[in-house]
Amino acid sequence: MPSVLVSTEIVIGTLLALAVVILTTTYLRRRYIARGLQLTLCGLRQPGTARWRLGLIRFGDNALEWFTLGGVSVRPKRRWARQRLQIEAPVLLTGTESIPLLPDASLVPCTDGDAGFELALQGPAYTALRSWQEAAPPGYNVNVA
Template sequence: MPPVLVSTEIVIGTLIVVAVVVLATTYLRRRYIAKGLPLTLCGLRAAGTDRWRLGLIRFGDNALEWYTLGGVSVRPRHRWLRQRLLLEAPERLEGSDSIPLLPDASRVPCSDGETRFELALQGPAYTALRSWQEAAPPGYNVNVA
């Protein structure tokens, strides 16, 4: 058997194994991040910048957590407490500001006290975020008679 053929088979086999590992890691990371809680695709843009970063947001019990879309980290990159998170009126993303992976998305200006940022969400995700933000966390300010 020619050595070139053996080398080609080894390279192709290695590439297939690497692709399977990357796909499995991505799938397992997403499952671990969700932990049974709502998880959706969104864009994040810091105040004063023009660049959107795609990621996943998770609606936790008391905080909104944003994870990078790629990578292997299972820790949130940003975390905003529900009580401190302020959402402003959404505006439709149009033209050069639009995000191809989020068609018909809206820009939602937000702040958590001292930090200002924007989230890009599609309609149902914005509705879920607004509902989550306005809902009282379990045991918070509850009076049962």
């Protein structure tokens, strides 16, 4: 009959192995999602809800893509085309609206055609988003008169 000490060692070893697997998976997922593009932490809130969902946004060539913070999926949950995305002026989140993992974040109202949503971004991330939206890669919309 195994002793309590051996059982405890097995449980602790299993938990440590599980923690290593989770951390490694998270690291590799983040690296794969970034693929050399700019990636930053942000909050997403759909209209009519008070709940912020934390995630990662990636500034792609033609679209802004939002990924959930946790999980194993490497596909974006939301995708907004650059030419349809409209970004409004940011408003500082204060009091009960503030997000603990995003201190000093600003609320950025956005629309994608008819659908509206809000992003919570810290100062440098908002600047990057605004710059990304205003700057197009070479050859983008070259047929526009």
